[in-house]
Amino acid sequence: xxxxxxxxxxxxxxxxxxxxxxxxxxxxxxxxxxxxxxxxxxxxxxxxxxxxxxxxxxxxxxxxxxxxxxxxxxxxxxxxxxxxxxxxxxxxxxxxxxxxxxxxxxxxxxxxxxxxxxxxxxxxxxxxxxxxxxxxxxxxxxxxxxxxxxxxxxxxxxxxxxxxxxxxxxxxxxxxxxxxxxxxxxxxxxxxxxxxxxxxxxxxxxxxxxxxxxxxxxxxxxxxxxxxxxxxxxxxxxxxxxxxxxx
Numbered sequence: 605x606x607x608x609x610x611x612x613x614x615x616x617x618x619x620x621x622x623x624x625x626x627x628x629x630x631x632x633x634x635x636x637x638x639x640x641x642x643x644x645x646x647x648x649x650x651x652x653x654x655x656x657x658x659x660x661x662x663x664x665x666x667x668x669x670x671x672x673x674x675x676x677x678x679x680x681x682x683x684x685x686x687x688x689x690x691x692x693x694x695x696x697x698x699x700x701x702x703x704x705x706x707x708x709x710x711x712x713x714x715x716x717x718x719x720x721x722x723x724x725x726x727x728x729x730x731x732x733x734x735x736x737x738x739x740x741x742x743x744x745x746x747x748x749x750x751x752x753x754x755x756x757x758x759x760x761x762x763x764x765x766x767x768x769x770x771x772x773x774x775x776x777x778x779x780x781x782x783x784x785x786x787x788x789x790x791x792x793x794x795x796x797x798x799x800x801x802x803x804x805x806x807x808x809x810x811x812x813x814x815x816x817x818x819x820x821x822x823x824x825x826x827x828x829x830x831x832x833x834x835x836x837x838x839x840x841x842x843x844x845x846x847x848x849x850x851x
Contacts, residue, residue, distance in 0.1 A: 742796055753790040810831075
């Protein structure tokens with residue numbers, strides 16, 4: 605299989621400039637773990653809770669338990685839901701999507717794709733390579749579409765997140781304007797998968813990316829996406845509105 609072409613070399617940042625380095629310095633710093641993000645005891649426990657919830661979800665969709673066990677589990681989960689609903693609403697730092705954080709101190713525990721504290725997330729684990737963004741994940745039974753295979757909608761969502769991180773290599777952050785996925789072969793559940801994203805080019809506010817999904821050496825899907833760089837003051841306004849209205 606041919607290797608993915610190398611990304612165009614980004615210009616060196618101006619040492620006297622106040623702006624973020626070209627080439628997505630903040631993204632590289634976060635993804636490689638170089639950015640300082642405090643792992644507080646609460647944050648660690650939320651991640652542990654999400655792992656337990658993922659195990660529960662996996663068992664729910666893959667095990668045919670006796671009715672008494674199902675009834676008892678439902679009672680326990682209903683009680684747990686009431687317990688959490690009585691707690692104060694979370695006010696988390698940063699943005700949910702890797703594509704949309706303008707600074708390296710944003711963290712993504714709430715992301716439905718990357719979030720280690722979100723039981724909906726597989727989660728994907730991002731790495732910053734020499735010329736590509738790489739994400740690895742194993743999708744469990746809860747993500748099944750065709751028998752034994754990952755649902756295509758989850759593949760598309762994962763591409764959106766991976767290419768969202770990839771477009772940050774341009775030095776700008778943007779929103780998805782267009783995403784196209786070509787499914788080449790079935791993507792198996794319960795198997796290590798590798799997403800790769802490449803920054804292709806920029807044209808003004810437009811940021812073009814491509815990606816592919818691999819199971820071992822087998823190409824299972826390819827994608828291309830267009831992002832439009834935006835003013836992050838709009839995100840601050842959206843967050844303030846959410847906190848005012850609760851939506």
